[in-house]
Amino acid sequence: MNASYPKVLVADDDRIVRRIVVAKLSGLGYEMTEAQDGREALDLLEGGHVPDLVITDSLMPRVNGLQLVRALRESADPALSELPVIMLTSRRGERDVIEGLKTGLDDYVTKPFSPDELAARVHTALWRAGKRRPT
Ligand SMILES: [Mg+2]
Numbered sequence: 520m521n522a523s524y525p526k527v528l529v530a531d532d533d534r535i536v537r538r539i540v541v542a543k544l545s546g547l548g549y550e551m552t553e554a555q556d557g558r559e560a561l562d563l564l565e566g567g568h569v570p571d572l573v574i575t576d577s578l579m580p581r582v583n584g585l586q587l588v589r590a591l592r593e594s595a596d597p598a599l600s601e602l603p604v605i606m607l608t609s610r611r612g613e614r615d616v617i618e619g620l621k622t623g624l625d626d627y628v629t630k631p632f633s634p635d636e637l638a639a640r641v642h643t644a645l646w647r648a649g650k651r652r653p654t
Contacts, residue, residue, distance in 0.1 A: 524548040525645050526570035530560035532579045543634035557582025561590055569598045571650045577608040577615040585615050592623040603644040
């Protein structure tokens with residue numbers, strides 16, 4: 520991988536959650552972009568703003584996390600269809616997780632989540648995708 524840090528897009532309609540994720544990952548050097556929901560995330564992604572990994576909430580207005588994963592996996596652009604995605608879900612989000620995993624979701628973290636655990640899962644997903652070496 521090149522010298523620059525990986526880029527991560529976080530989509531969540533909860534500003535506090537976005538702030539926690541951005542604080543943790545930018546503190547580790549990741550370049551962060553935020554989206555307020557899946558629609559905004561898709562607009563960024565389809566507009567050519569393609570990060571190395573996406574973290575998405577499951578429950579969001581307009582386009583939810585599962586719909587976002589589906590849209591990416593169905594994309595004709597390999598940069599989007601192969602983009603690693605980690606979903607943030609509630610305890611009751613088992614259905615979304617199962618559907619997401621069937622659709623090509625890479626990993627998930629249940630809210631309330633540990634920022635350290637999320638960072639570790641981001642790191643591993645990037646490593647698996649060949650975008651970062653293990654440390
Ligand atoms: Mg939400």
